[in-house]
Amino acid sequence: MEASKHFTSSGGSVPHYPLREDGDSLFIDLTQESERVPASYNMKGNLAREPKREAGPIRVVGLSTTAMDKEHPRFSTSEELLKSALSLATQRLNVETKFIALSDLKIRHCEGFYSKSERACTWPCSITKMDPTDEMSLIYENLVHWADVVIVSSPIRWGGASSLYYKIVERLNSVQNQITVNNKALIRNKVVGLIITGGQDNIQSVAGQMLAFFGELGFMAPPFPYVAHSLGWSAEDMEKNMEYVRNSEFLHEESFKLVERSVELAGKLIS
Numbered sequence: 001m002e003a004s005k006h007f008t009s010s011g012g013s014v015p016h017y018p019l020r021e022d023g024d025s026l027f028i029d030l031t032q033e034s035e036r037v038p039a040s041y042n043m044k045g046n047l048a049r050e051p052k053r054e055a056g057p058i059r060v061v062g063l064s065t066t067a068m069d070k071e072h073p074r075f076s077t078s079e080e081l082l083k084s085a086l087s088l089a090t091q092r093l094n095v096e097t098k099f100i101a102l103s104d105l106k107i108r109h110c111e112g113f114y115s116k117s118e119r120a121c122t123w124p125c126s127i128t129k130m131d132p133t134d135e136m137s138l139i140y141e142n143l144v145h146w147a148d149v150v151i152v153s154s155p156i157r158w159g160g161a162s163s164l165y166y167k168i169v170e171r172l173n174s175v176q177n178q179i180t181v182n183n184k185a186l187i188r189n190k191v192v193g194l195i196i197t198g199g200q201d202n203i204q205s206v207a208g209q210m211l212a213f214f215g216e217l218g219f220m221a222p223p224f225p226y227v228a229h230s231l232g233w234s235a236e237d238m239e240k241n242m243e244y245v246r247n248s249e250f251l252h253e254e255s256f257k258l259v260e261r262s263v264e265l266a267g268k269l270i271s
Contacts, residue, residue, distance in 0.1 A: 001026065017029055017030060018032050033220050037135070042139050044171065045125040047141060048123065051145055053148070053186070053234070056096070057095050058093075058094070058182075059095065059096045060086065060089060060096070060098070060148070060152070060248065060262070061100060061147040062082045062086045062098070062100065062150075063098070063139070063151070063152045063153070063155065063168075064082055064099070064153050065101065066102075066155055067080055067163060067164050068163070070101040073198045075242050075245075075246070076155065076240055077155070077229065078196065078198075079101070080246060081153065081227065081229075081252065082099070082151060083254045084252045084255060085255035085259045086151070088252070089260070089263070093148075093259070093260065093263055095263055100139070100142065101181070102165075103164065103224070105138060106134065107168065108168060108169035108224050110127075110138070110167075114177060121172050121174050121185070122174060123175065123177070124140060124174065125140070125171055127171070127268055139168055144175065144186050148188065148189075148263075148270060149190070149193070149259070149263055149266050150191070150192045150193075150214075150261045151192075151194070151195065152193075152195070152214075153245075154206070154210070155196075155197060156201075156203065157198070159206070160206060161210060165210075185218045187217045187218030189270050190195045191220055191222060191263075192206055192209055192214040192219065193221065193226065193261070195226065196210075197229045197230065197245065199230070199231050199241060201233070202230075203216075203226075205228055210226075219264070221235055227251070227254045227258045229245060229248075
């Protein structure tokens, strides 16, 4: 019995050897190794190009990590404050802004290429190169090539950030891994700020993990790098909480000030 070729999802194949079973014995013909066929890559608009900041005003991208059913949307306090901050920044500051909701994107889970070999975790990400339908490329494009400031909003879920946040964190390993394998930092002179809300406590722990991760990518944080709001473990009243956040001039203004501080730092870094 001869083994069939092992094909990748992108049409490539790895080398294989003819096999033959004879009773309880398996014979492998090591002299007949097949040719390796490289996968056909989808480069997603040349993500691999050298990061270079183009001239223009400070660019701010807001990433909402709230999971959402688009057919039955609900109110998200963290996303509300992020959108409000970006809107006020557009009105009051000389900046360009973008808003991206991760729930709108089709992003595949990280498949652990790094666990096989650090060099298997490539830039651009192996999944992005092989799967034209994977939309993680939008996150890569904005974080690596477009934005000077990234504001990430997340709810608190059982003491941690959103599951969508961790989904992109795992995929962003391909950015950090370039430092490991090529001594190349793709993120330079960029700033990150956070908006964290929830019905539970643990804000500082969530913020600490997020700041540590983005710091490992190369981001810097402004003074007072996050805005947060929580009702606390024993005071959850989410129906009232939504109205409180929606109508809180203090939280909306503080969220804008976070963007303002981040923009100020970014201006110093790129000048």
